[in-house]
Amino acid sequence: MRGVVMYAPGDVRVVEREDPKIIEPTDAIIRITATCICGSDLWPYRGVEPVDHTLMGHEYVGVVEEIGAAVQTVSVGDFVVGSFAVSDNTCEICRAGYQSRCLHGSFVAGDIGTQAEKARIPYADGTLVATPGQPEMDLVPSLLAASDVLGTGWFAAVAAEAGPGKTVAVVGDGAVGLMGVLAAQQLGAERIIAMSRHADRQGWASQFGATDIVESRGDEGVAAIKELTGGLGAHSVIEAVGTEESMLQAIRSTRPGGHVGYVGVSHDGVTLHANQLFFAEVHLMGGPAPVRRFLPELIDLIWRREIDPGKVFDLTLPLDQAAEGYQAMHERRAIKTLLTL
């Protein structure tokens, strides 16, 4: 089969890979219908994270082609959405809603590589969720978004306790930030402030539900959020970048007792001063999103056409042109690239 391999920073190729096979009885093999490029795939692309002939891709929707003997909840022929985190969905941590930290879990990134024609998904019962039927084609991008970028933005909004009566600020105008805006709106937030200095992203944010835009950053950005919130700061802040600057922006934009949900992937060398945390006195929750917790609800919202997160894909290319998809995102010509098969 064909699959995307990143040979080195900036060097993305579509090559022939061995077809995946069932290894464990809990595995499923899926034929991928659509996959995409994640903002986090840009870290190795830019040389910020190590990369060496790495199998790329961790977002996916597709049709089940084969199941192991122990798989019970998905069947051959089902259309499925999967999380980027493998989970058994039965351990105590999964049952508490933290499937991205499943005791038997792993990450699809690296090991599996879903920017490919097929993928082996471990713990299929715990990782995949079947849609109510075969989706109409125009729903596929939204279902694909649920696999990571929507699920992650949703988790951030939940972790930030976005909801009725709340003012939510969103730090980061990438795909995850935009999905955080959508999630905050769905969760009933009263006011949603998107922090963005790019006109096109501002437009997207407004489309997804932002009520206010703040262009400034740093001290000025914090001051702008305070001005919009009676001097107090936002109740809920979504952090969707993963740098020291963005974490501080989020923490400082939150009122005392408020909540920060952070999902920007942090890197070695990003440090926080305990002092600043201590005197900020805000709730912090974040990490790799337990997308599986939210999948049934998100699939239902998409199926009923209540939400249209698929709009976040502003570039669609065939898998063979993956390299151009990376390049476009790297140059910020595209927010997020969908790859078709």
Next chain:
Amino acid sequence: MRGVVMYAPGDVRVVEREDPKIIEPTDAIIRITATCICGSDLWPYRGVEPVDHTLMGHEYVGVVEEIGAAVQTVSVGDFVVGSFAVSDNTCEICRAGYQSRCLHGSFVAGDIGTQAEKARIPYADGTLVATPGQPEMDLVPSLLAASDVLGTGWFAAVAAEAGPGKTVAVVGDGAVGLMGVLAAQQLGAERIIAMSRHADRQGWASQFGATDIVESRGDEGVAAIKELTGGLGAHSVIEAVGTEESMLQAIRSTRPGGHVGYVGVSHDGVTLHANQLFFAEVHLMGGPAPVRRFLPELIDLIWRREIDPGKVFDLTLPLDQAAEGYQAMHERRAIKTLLTL
């Protein structure tokens, strides 16, 4: 009046100070019945924080001697317990339960100095809570504890979401840690693991409700907590030290999705790696405790003799011997020193 002044690290003196006077109509003057030395007072004593002729003390109980024209809820003659944080208790942040970050707030430490015969308390209505009557003398230490050390341990336990069915680990065997143990027990925790390597503190922890003791620290300490919790980590962890080591101990001892309540005062230079936070995936909440939120409930528990936090004072001295009180705590000969007037 007499009051404690720290001239320089290690140099604590009881000197003649000017009597406090009403300045604002919301002030009250109280005659202090008992005060005490806080673990955080040891930071300047040890030269870790700057100090220069600083008025000491922020914990206090006493009798109202005079009130400003606007004071309504406390009267001359009332016995009152006050928080170490001044709060109006009416602003939006106070109403949300974060009185230690009141919009009009300040800290008693430094400006006021309650290791003295009298003190001026701003925002008396919002900072002080009157007891139901004049307390019996044996209740005074417990009421004094509510002013900070109990209130802080209680906040940590609440922030860590200690409660029925939960396993709570407590990092730090000082007075606040011990009060965290007491709070966790009162909040109905199923199991309380005190981390302590000192036999005497272990005894105290058991008295206050600890069900298990872990002596090891670092990797071994984390492993010990995991072993006691089916490999998962504690649901709730109270951090009551304020160093990088203790914060990491707390974070790493918490299961994914669990809660850390941190109240150890952090210092400049204590940093956390965002990476470790991200992949720990735990809730963090902490800072200066909004003691005022809990005072009515704590006073009630003490008044009904349901709890006896006053046991945490293992040394009682007259104010004039404050220097010895500091020295005893510095040398860990005493957990916490009560000063009588």
